[in-house]
Amino acid sequence: MRNKILNLSFIFIIIMLFSGCSEQHQLHQKLIIQGIGIDKTADNYKVTVQALDFQNPMSEDEPSLKIIEISGESVTKALDNISKKTSLKPVYSQNLVLILGEEAAKTGVNNFIDFFVRHCETRPKVKICVTKSQTSEIFKLKYGEKSIKSKNIHDLIPQKLNSDILHFVSNLKNSYTDPWIAWLDIEEKKESNKENNKELVLKGIGIFKEDKLINLLENQDAFGFMILKNVPNFNSCIINTEQTGEITCVINNSKTDINPEINNNNIKFCINLNINASVFSLDKNKNFYTHNFEETKKELENKLSEQIKQICNETLSKILKLNIDVFEFSKILRNSCPKYFKLIRNNWREHLKNVKFEIKQDIKITATGKEPI
Amino acid sequence: MEKRPCISVGQIFSMLFVSRMVITMTYGTLLIGDSDIWDHLISAILSLSITFLLILPIYKLYILDTKMNILDNLRDLMGKLGHFFILIYVLYFLIITLHTLSIFDNFVANCINPPISVRLLCIFMLFSACYGAYKGLEALSRASSFIFIATVLALIFMFSSLISSVETINFRPLIYENYSSVTEGILYMISQSSCLVALGILLPMATGSSRKKFAGIILWNIGVYVSFVLMIILITGTMGEFVSTQLFPVYTATSIGKFGAFRHLDSLYLGIWMAGIFLKTSLFLLLASEGIKKIWGEKIRKISILIMSILLSICVFFINNFSILKKNSITVFLITFLIFNIILIPIILIILKNKKISKESKIFEK
Numbered sequence: 001m002r003n004k005i006l007n008l009s010f011i012f013i014i015i016m017l018f019s020g021c022s023e024q025h026q027l028h029q030k031l032i033i034q035g036i037g038i039d040k041t042a043d044n045y046k047v048t049v050q051a052l053d054f055q056n057p058m059s060e061d062e063p064s065l066k067i068i069e070i071s072g073e074s075v076t077k078a079l080d081n082i083s084k085k086t087s088l089k090p091v092y093s094q095n096l097v098l099i100l101g102e103e104a105a106k107t108g109v110n111n112f113i114d115f116f117v118r119h120c121e122t123r124p125k126v127k128i129c130v131t132k133s134q135t136s137e138i139f140k141l142k143y144g145e146k147s148i149k150s151k152n153i154h155d156l157i158p159q160k161l162n163s164d165i166l167h168f169v170s171n172l173k174n175s176y177t178d179p180w181i182a183w184l185d186i187e188e189k190k191e192s193n194k195e196n197n198k199e200l201v202l203k204g205i206g207i208f209k210e211d212k213l214i215n216l217l218e219n220q221d222a223f224g225f226m227i228l229k230n231v232p233n234f235n236s237c238i239i240n241t242e243q244t245g246e247i248t249c250v251i252n253n254s255k256t257d258i259n260p261e262i263n264n265n266n267i268k269f270c271i272n273l274n275i276n277a278s279v280f281s282l283d284k285n286k287n288f289y290t291h292n293f294e295e296t297k298k299e300l301e302n303k304l305s306e307q308i309k310q311i312c313n314e315t316l317s318k319i320l321k322l323n324i325d326v327f328e329f330s331k332i333l334r335n336s337c338p339k340y341f342k343l344i345r346n347n348w349r350e351h352l353k354n355v356k357f358e359i360k361q362d363i364k365i366t367a368t369g370k371e372p373i
Numbered sequence: 374m375e376k377r378p379c380i381s382v383g384q385i386f387s388m389l390f391v392s393r394m395v396i397t398m399t400y401g402t403l404l405i406g407d408s409d410i411w412d413h414l415i416s417a418i419l420s421l422s423i424t425f426l427l428i429l430p431i432y433k434l435y436i437l438d439t440k441m442n443i444l445d446n447l448r449d450l451m452g453k454l455g456h457f458f459i460l461i462y463v464l465y466f467l468i469i470t471l472h473t474l475s476i477f478d479n480f481v482a483n484c485i486n487p488p489i490s491v492r493l494l495c496i497f498m499l500f501s502a503c504y505g506a507y508k509g510l511e512a513l514s515r516a517s518s519f520i521f522i523a524t525v526l527a528l529i530f531m532f533s534s535l536i537s538s539v540e541t542i543n544f545r546p547l548i549y550e551n552y553s554s555v556t557e558g559i560l561y562m563i564s565q566s567s568c569l570v571a572l573g574i575l576l577p578m579a580t581g582s583s584r585k586k587f588a589g590i591i592l593w594n595i596g597v598y599v600s601f602v603l604m605i606i607l608i609t610g611t612m613g614e615f616v617s618t619q620l621f622p623v624y625t626a627t628s629i630g631k632f633g634a635f636r637h638l639d640s641l642y643l644g645i646w647m648a649g650i651f652l653k654t655s656l657f658l659l660l661a662s663e664g665i666k667k668i669w670g671e672k673i674r675k676i677s678i679l680i681m682s683i684l685l686s687i688c689v690f691f692i693n694n695f696s697i698l699k700k701n702s703i704t705v706f707l708i709t710f711l712i713f714n715i716i717l718i719p720i721i722l723i724i725l726k727n728k729k730i731s732k733e734s735k736i737f738e739k
Binding site: 117118120121123124125166167169170171173174328331332334335338342 | 483484485486542543544545546549612613614615617618625628629
């Protein structure tokens with residue numbers, strides 16, 4: 001009997017303690033953050049947040065998107081102001097993307113990146129990018145009738161580019177390497193109606209020296225960077241031969257293998273590129289599948305090879321002139337020639353200027369599908 | 374005749390495996406400071422061999438009398454002085470429980486940031502463990518079977534989800550800077566081997582042949598350190614220098630891994646880890662109470678579990694400075710205490726036991 005009374009009182013205490021979710025925030029009381037943009041103004045940080053709005057849903061199943069602009073002396077302070085402005089509890093675990101305004105990136109990310117590294121809700125795989133536009137403009141961009149979603153922005157950044165907090169901070173923490181991130185920007189559509197004539201595109205790459213953005217690579221430079229970082233489908237090469245006419249080659253797959261060579265204190269990196277490309281837009285007046293198909297393919301491969309080599313050479317020269325190591329040459333040298341790297345690592349930046357490189361490429365072209373129509 | 378619990382060899386080692394893994398999962402900057410995790414790969418291999426050496430005295434003592442554990446031997450061979458040493462073992466188990474709770478406290482504060490008080494959560498955990506210890510070894514070992522399976526599945530899932538994200542460029546040459554990280558790694562790994570002391574008490578409680586138990590020791594140790602090695606390879610390979618920014622990199626790694634449509638499974642791992650923490654604190658409270666039982670009997674044992682839990686929950690309120698956990702002095706203290714419990718005392722007991730056996734055989738001959 002005594003035991004029963006004890007058990008019952010114990011259960012009663014438990015029931016009183018476990019008072020359900022009375023103190024918990026309901027979904028409509030939370031601000032599920034999907035994307036964060038950071039801009040630098042003269043003396044403040046302006047933070048734009050795209051979040052799911054469960055208070056005013058679009059339909060029963062779909063929450064609407066809410067864009068909140070806040071500012072503060074620091075990014076953390078600005079983010080703290082979200083609750084004051086909306087009376088909602090921000091939730092960062094669903095954040096997909098962090099967009100840095102050009103000025104904020106140029107001022108230095110060390111001022112605010114810590115929040116995204118150490119806050120218990122933020123995740124290391126959040127994608128990060130830079131933009132020349134105002135970040136709020138990006139979040140306000142319309143895709144047809146609807147606003148652009150952070151998921152769309154997230155998907156625009158290629159997975160293989162490793163433009164996420166994890167890789168960014170990892171390269172930032174390494175004393176010898178420098179980080180890079182994707183560069184997204186708003187462009188006007190060439191053919192569209194007047195209302196929604198803007199679209200978000202992957203323009204290129206933002207490269208950093210330590211924590212500060214120092215350059216934005218676009219067009220061929222960005223293409224070269226993407227090839228060297230094994231990111232396919234960024235751009236295409238146009239090749240013209242007598243047999244085939246003008247042909248567009250799209251890079252489907254690239255694999256870069258970098259090996260260092262040291263001769264008389266001179267460092268040379270041999271860069272082996274293994275590329276698979278597809279050919280499209282075959283001229284209908286020319287027959288690609290002529291009786292000399294293998295010969296034509298060989299010629300195409302050679303021409304593409306030359307073009308890619310030139311693009312990569314230019315990109316590498318341009319980046320090395322900036323005295324930064326976004327290709328992780330220091331890590332490669334450390335892993336292959338540890339003793340030598342130990343000797344030179346204190347002056348790595350000086351050595352970087354004089355680094356030589358040689359690009360060898362093995363390009364295979366495939367022409368799947370039918371003959372030209 | 375004292376009633377012995379009836380548990381299998383597998384259950385003992387599954388309990389010990391889970392108890393060891395919950396600490397391994399919290400491996401990171403909190404406990405090792407700035408030590409280089411990648412160099413701990415060598416530490417893990419060396420620690421495996423050292424652990425085998427550390428087990429020898431306990432195993433030898435067990436072989437001399439397979440029905441008696443260290444506490445029985447202390448009472449039997451040392452009399453009143455043995456009671457004092459038993460209390461030292463009790464103190465060790467309580468210190469380890471407090472250490473585990475402080476890691477739990479820190480983990481919850483940093484990685485979950487719950488709306489309720491972390492201390493309160495810690496006390497809830499402690500009282501659940503108190504209930505577990507009160508229920509006894511058989512109940513705990515049954516629970517451990519489930520937690521063990523969940524832990525192993527979680528580890529397999531974690532390894533397979535991270536393997537595709539490994540970047541070999543992050544693997545720098547081993548011992549690139551100096552040997553200090555290797556030494557620190559060994560000291561850390563050995564200092565966290567409190568399960569070896571538990572083994573000295575649990576080994577005679579299991580049913581099964583000595584051969585089976587010896588195989589269990591080998592498998593358990595290899596399992597623990599292979600998991601350690603794999604964890605080091607995976608967290609270094611996936612995170613590179615990012616590791617140094619994280620207090621609990623293994624937990625961070627769980628949020629990176631993806632396996633098909635499955636991703637962001639950190640909350641799932643969290644549940645399994647909490648179950649492991651419950652098992653470890655329950656087990657160590659139970660072992661401490663076993664010591665009390667050897668001195669004052671079964672009735673006091675049951676009361677002592679509650680008293681020890683209350684004492685520990687008071688101590689929890691005094692854990693304010695977590696940086697103390699990575700201090701060398703703590704590691705050295707834990708190692709010294711460990712060596713005292715698994716080397717010094719067992720060796721003395723072996724000598725006393727051999728003397729007793731030879732004395733008894735002489736009497737028998739006469």
